[in-house]
Structure formats: C-alpha cells, structure tokens
Amino acid sequence: MVDPLLLQLAAAGAAIVGFGWLALAMDVHWEQAQGQRPQPAPVVRLLxxxxxxxxxxxxxxxxxxxxxxxxxxxxxxxxxxxxxTVAMTLSWRPQWLRCLWP
Known part of the structure; x- marks a missing residue:
C-alpha cells in the first residue's frame, strides 16, 4: 500500500502542474513564460x-x-x-513555467 502522504504530495504536484498548464493556455501568461514565440491553437486546446x-x-x-x-x-x-503557487510564479518568475511546455 502506498503511503497517504506520498499520494497527497503527488496530488499537490498534479494540481500545480494542472494550473500551470491552464495558465499557459492563456495568451498573456504564454507570452510571460515563452516570450514572443507564437502559441498555436492546437497547443491551447491541448494545454x-x-x-x-x-x-x-x-x-x-x-x-x-x-x-x-x-x-x-x-x-x-x-x-x-x-x-x-502558480500566481506567485507568474508574478515573480514566469519563465519557470517554461519547464511545463518546452
């Protein structure tokens, strides 16, 4: 049986990554994290x-x-x-969200 603490930590990580992907699906946050690189429509849907x-x-x-x-x-x-966590990352270090979408 898996330790409940590990499951909750994994749940926290999944929530942070999920909100990060949802933030990157928005043009404003995409530009903050990725710069002027264009965001294709299929990428928005996938994110x-x-x-x-x-x-x-x-x-x-x-x-x-x-x-x-x-x-x-x-x-x-x-x-x-x-x-x-995602909001503060976008405020201070938006480029850190690049690791969620190369």
Missing part, C-alpha cells in the same frame, strides 16, 4: 485538456489517500495552494 486531466488526477489521488469527505476537503485546500 486546457492536460490541465483539466491533471486536476482530475489530483482529485483521484486525494480520494485514494483518504476517505471521501476528508479527501475533498484536502483537495480544495490543495487547489487553493496550487493556484496561489
């Missing part, structure tokens, strides 16, 4: 799908780590922390 799947995976990992009522609470707290 949105990947971001949604990563957030769903984060929920799945939380549900695997704990019972449903606690898992949903933890997931919502992870979402808040992940979106804050």
């Amino acid at each position: 949105r799908v990947l971001g949604s799947l990563a957030l769903a995976a984060s929920l799945g990992l939380c549900l695997t780590a704990d019972h449903a009522s606690m898992a949903v609470l933890v997931w919502f707290m992870l979402l808040a922390a992940a979106v804050l």
